[in-house]
Amino acid sequence: MGLEAVTIILLLLMFVVSTFLSVNIGILAFVTAFVLMSFTGTVTIDDIYASFPADLFILLFGVTYLFAVIQKNGTLDLITGWGLGMVKGNIGLIPWVIFFLGMVLTSIGTSAIAVASILAGIGFRIAYKQKINPLLIAIMIQAGCMAGSFSPLNIFGIIIKGVMNSEGLPFSEVALYMNTFAFYTFLALIAFVSLGGIRLYKESIPQPLGIINQPVYEESKNQPKPKVNIYNTLSIIGIVLLIIFVIGFDGDIGFAALSLGLLLACLTPKIQGEIFKIMPWSAIIMVSGIVTFIGIMEQVGAMILMQNLIGMIGNPVIASLIASYVGGIISAFASTTGFLAAIIPLGVPILSDPSISTMGVVSAISISASIVDLSPFSTVGALFLSNVQGMGERKFFIQLLATAGIFVLIGPFISWLIFVVIGGAF
Numbered sequence: 382m383g384l385e386a387v388t389i390i391l392l393l394l395m396f397v398v399s400t401f402l403s404v405n406i407g408i409l410a411f412v413t414a415f416v417l418m419s420f421t422g423t424v425t426i427d428d429i430y431a432s433f434p435a436d437l438f439i440l441l442f443g444v445t446y447l448f449a450v451i452q453k454n455g456t457l458d459l460i461t462g463w464g465l466g467m468v469k470g471n472i473g474l475i476p477w478v479i480f481f482l483g484m485v486l487t488s489i490g491t492s493a494i495a496v497a498s499i500l501a502g503i504g505f506r507i508a509y510k511q512k513i514n515p516l517l518i519a520i521m522i523q524a525g526c527m528a529g530s531f532s533p534l535n536i537f538g539i540i541i542k543g544v545m546n547s548e549g550l551p552f553s554e555v556a557l558y559m560n561t562f563a564f565y566t567f568l569a570l571i572a573f574v575s576l577g578g579i580r581l582y583k584e585s586i587p588q589p590l591g592i593i594n595q596p597v598y599e600e601s602k603n604q605p606k607p608k609v610n611i612y613n614t615l616s617i618i619g620i621v622l623l624i625i626f627v628i629g630f631d632g633d634i635g636f637a638a639l640s641l642g643l644l645l646a647c648l649t650p651k652i653q654g655e656i657f658k659i660m661p662w663s664a665i666i667m668v669s670g671i672v673t674f675i676g677i678m679e680q681v682g683a684m685i686l687m688q689n690l691i692g693m694i695g696n697p698v699i700a701s702l703i704a705s706y707v708g709g710i711i712s713a714f715a716s717t718t719g720f721l722a723a724i725i726p727l728g729v730p731i732l733s734d735p736s737i738s739t740m741g742v743v744s745a746i747s748i749s750a751s752i753v754d755l756s757p758f759s760t761v762g763a764l765f766l767s768n769v770q771g772m773g774e775r776k777f778f779i780q781l782l783a784t785a786g787i788f789v790l791i792g793p794f795i796s797w798l799i800f801v802v803i804g805g806a807f
Contacts, residue, residue, distance in 0.1 A: 384423055385683035391417075392674065392723065396711060405663055407670025414677050424677055432676025434669060436635070437543045441536060441665045443635035447623075447642035448491045449660045453652040454645065456616040457486060457499065459609065472511050473582035476521040479504050480569050483525025484562070489620050490534035490638070492661050493526040493754070497761045500525075501768040509770035516780050517576035519765045521569055523755040528565035531747055532558045534624065536661075537721060539634065540668060541743065544725040550732050551739050560744035560800060561751075568752070612649055619645065671722045679726075697734040701742045701801050704728050705793035708750035717750050717759075724750065741800040748800075749793035756785035 391413050399406035414432075418424040451457055479500055486496045504518040530537040533554040545552035572578075619641045626632040646653060708724055724746060725732075732739050756762045757778050762785070769777045 384417075384421060384681045385678070385686045388417070388674075388678045388681055388683040389686070392678065395674075405667055405670075407663075407665075407667035410670035410674035414674050417677065423681060428677060428680055429673065432673045432680070434543065434547075434672040434676075437540070437672060438665070438669050439635035439639070440539045440543060441635075441668060443637070443639035443642070444490050444534060444536065444539065445492065445660050445665065446656070447638040447645075448489075448495075449656045450642045450645045450649075450652070451616045451620070452491070452495065452659060453655050454612045454616060454649050455610075456613045457491065459613050471582070472513065473578065475504075475507055475511065475513065475581070476517055476573055476578055477569075479518065480521045480525035480528070480566075483522055484529040484565075487526050487529030487535050488532040488558075489529075489624070490532070492536060493530045494661065494761060494764070495659070496526050497522055498764050501764045505765075505768045505770050511581075513581065514576045515769050515772055515777065516784065517572060517578060519755055519769075519781065520572040520576070520784070522765075523761060524565040524569040524572065526761070527748075527751045527754065528562045528569075530751065531561040534634065534638075536668075536718065537747070537751070540718065540721050541725060541747065544672075544722060545732075545743070548726060548729055548732075550729070552743070553740055556740045557744060557747065560740070561748060564744075564748050564796060564799070612645070615648065616645055668718055668722050675723060675726055697731050697737045698801060700731050701728075701737065701745060702793070702797045704731065704742075705745045705749040705797045706789075708746050709753055709789045709793045712750040712753050712759075717754055721747065721750055738801065738804055741804060744800045745793070745796040748796040752788045752792040752796075753785045755781055755788075757781045 395406050395409045395413065398404060399409060414424065414429050418426055418429060448457075483493075483496050483500055486499075487493050500522045504522055505515055507513065508515050508518045529535060531541070532538050533542070538554060538557060541557060542552060542554060623634075623637055623641055626637055646656060704724065725743070728742065728746065731737065731742055753759070754761045755765060757766055762781050765781060766774055766778060
């Protein structure tokens with residue numbers, strides 16, 4: 382067995398081990414690369430360092446640092462409060478406000494896990510008090526977060542852009558964002574109709590739902606509304622300028638976000654100690670490790686071997702469907718972030734085929750890998766289980782697992798049908 386085949390097996394084993402032992406797959410990838418260097422003599426320490434994605438690391442570090450600062454200075458709570466304050470007593474609007482809050486917050490760069498943790502605490506309390514199906518709230522949170530997670534400012538969008546650029550493949554940030562946004566908005570609509578959303582419009586509550594920091598998120602007469610301070614104002618202005626700089630002038634996202642985050646952090650020195658505590662270091666290490674190991678795989682010829690195997694399928698349309706289902710199944714048990722960093726390079730033969738839409742295939746794979754993120758085996762699903770009220774954890778676990786199973790069965794096929802076969806990509 383050649384070294385290229387060994388690295389493929391090791392990559393698969395890393396996903397398995399990280400799933401069952403809850404070990405960060407990025408650390409596994411770094412250590413495995415070191416072991417290959419130590420025992421094969423083919424891989425050198427210089428090869429490992431050369432494979433480390435310094436540009437991608439700066440992108441991830443810069444964006445997550447900025448939004449950790451914004452989260453700690455209260456701007457994210459303020460934006461969430463504005464959204465919930467729009468409900469005005471109409472229960473039927475609650476799921477949609479939660480959806481759009483998730484979409485907006487992730488679109489501007491906030492981690493989907495961070496947003497899900499905020500909205501889960503709010504959404505499930507409201508669901509319990511207003512007798513809203515908790516599964517509906519779970520799907521609306523997940524769909525909203527995924528609708529914005531492929532924006533040019535979010536970690537998913539950044540990862541895919543970095544991998545596509547490194548492979549020299551054509552890529553459109555706007556197209557990926559619009560395709561995933563449209564799909565998840567449609568998913569939210571289906572969930573809303575099928576899980577009792579229409580019924581909610583016929584009901585009313587005696588008081589409007591409040592903004593933030595309330596035990597049951599109701600606004601009392603004596604509770605003042607949160608005020609916008611100078612830090613919130615500067616944060617919001619900074620986000621707008623960052624979006625313009627990145628999209629309008631093709632600026633470097635990582636260093637721009639890092640610079641803005643540093644400026645805002647200097648204005649609020651008291652939160653400095655808390656910023657790094659809430660950054661998603663696990664995801665940063667995970668992606669850095671996976672991409673480093675893939676770099677080693679490329680050097681020993683493993684990527685060419687796998688690309689040839691995928692190319693042997695012959696029909697790129699069928700190959701893209703298989704890749705989509707692989708994405709859905711693996712992501713239900715493993716990290717979506719890590720998988721996205723691994724699957725795109727393997728799909729180069731499909732993505733390079735001129736007879737098929739590159740952005741259509743990327744969109745289908747991205748949706749397939751992310752639609753199952755409410756699986757109870759994922760971080761987001763675990764957040765839902767820990768926040769649900771008025772329902773037994775075991776019962777809700779079964780509901781989430783069944784929903785994830787349905788999404789695995791139909792999600793990849795529908796996204797493939799729309800974006801690859803029909804060609805509905807932007």
